[in-house]
Amino acid sequence: MAARSAILNVMTKAAEKAGRALVRDFGEVEQLQVSRKGPADFVSAADRKSENIIREELSKARPSFGFLLEEGGSVAGSDPSHRWIVDPLDGTTNFLHGLPHWAITIALEKEGEIVAGVVYEPVHDEMFWTEKGAGAFLNHTRLRVSARRNLPDALIATGIPFKGHGDHAAYLPQLQAVMGEVAGIRRLGAAALDLAYVAAGRFDGFFETNLKPWDVAAGLLMVTEAGGFATEIGGGKVPQSGASVLAANSHLHLPLGTLLRNAGKKKAAG
Structure with a gap:
């Protein structure tokens, strides 16, 4: 113990x-x-x-x-x-x-x-x-992050923008891109728990934008200490501000990030 x-x-x-x-x-x-x-x-x-x-x-x-x-x-x-x-x-x-x-x-x-x-x-x-x-x-x-290797087997958590919060237009292409590739998406409404659940292997990944430092500070460390990866969606340094968060196990972090970034590029091009 x-x-x-x-x-x-x-x-x-x-x-x-x-x-x-x-x-x-x-x-x-x-x-x-x-x-x-x-x-x-x-x-x-x-x-x-x-x-x-x-x-x-x-x-x-x-x-x-x-x-x-x-x-x-x-x-x-x-x-x-x-x-x-x-x-x-x-x-x-x-x-x-x-x-x-x-x-x-x-x-x-x-x-x-x-x-x-x-x-x-x-x-x-x-x-x-x-x-x-x-x-x-x-x-x-x-705790250890999940060992799932393939997006079609993965359960992904997210946070959905709501009235007065977040960029709805930017989020929808990302959601659509991920929906088409994974086993399921969950929006449970508490980002700190989403990150803890990634650390525990209950979720295989999590992404959200427009969070605050207090939403993510403990959870980001938890994910990395459980063997996962936590960055901004763009792939940069761990986002302590909470502005953009992507957390997943080592197998799914890159493909999930690629999906989200490509969805963002399509939105910008469109």
């Missing part, structure tokens, strides 16, 4: 504490569905409460570290080399609709590089965790 480092213990404890609060709130969401305004306000409050719990737990353990928070923005710490990157509720729309697929994600950045990450899915008590150079794990089981 793999032992977690002191820093990972801090991160998992914070995620679990916030997770307990969110699970209680999730139980209330269904009761609010009758009112139009109620659920969204309630979920915003749950999101903020989760962030406050995480921030308090992490600050207690490492008071000098800064933060990059989905809700609270950037907060400088007295130690400029370390920063927590936190999404207290990834999959807000799922949560709002009573769909049990959402997560808490925390990453630690040291001198600009992600060195540890957790993605915690509290409904099923699945704690995905990783540390640079030490592998990736689900609870106490070592």
Whole structure:
């Protein structure tokens, strides 16, 4: 059984504490569905409460570290080399609709590089965790990306642009290109979990654009520590900004990237 480092213990404890609060709130969401305004306000409050719990737990353990928070923005710490990157509720729309697929994600950045990450899915008590150079794990089981070699056998995850977000016109040719070549496409609505699922071999690949650093920071490290590849869709350096993400195992990363890039070129030419 793999032992977690002191820093990972801090991160998992914070995620679990916030997770307990969110699970209680999730139980209330269904009761609010009758009112139009109620659920969204309630979920915003749950999101903020989760962030406050995480921030308090992490600050207690490492008071000098800064933060990059989905809700609270950037907060400088007295130690400029370390920063927590936190999404207290990834999959807000799922949560709002009573769909049990959402997560808490925390990453630690040291001198600009992600060195540890957790993605915690509290409904099923699945704690995905990783540390640079030490592998990736689900609870106490070592993770490896899938071994599938051919796109026709592959299950690919994506994120679909929605109202007011993303480039719909650029995305549709990409989706069409991938649809024609793979065994299935899934859009589950929580990018941090999509990446954790690639690390666990549940998905063979994942692509999305217009994400944020807190959506991808922990998951990208998880994929690479589980033996996969994570780049931007164009093939360049791991996209910590989240602007463009392509993650897959070593066999499928190149063919999937080629499909997506060619679809983009056709769109530009057309």
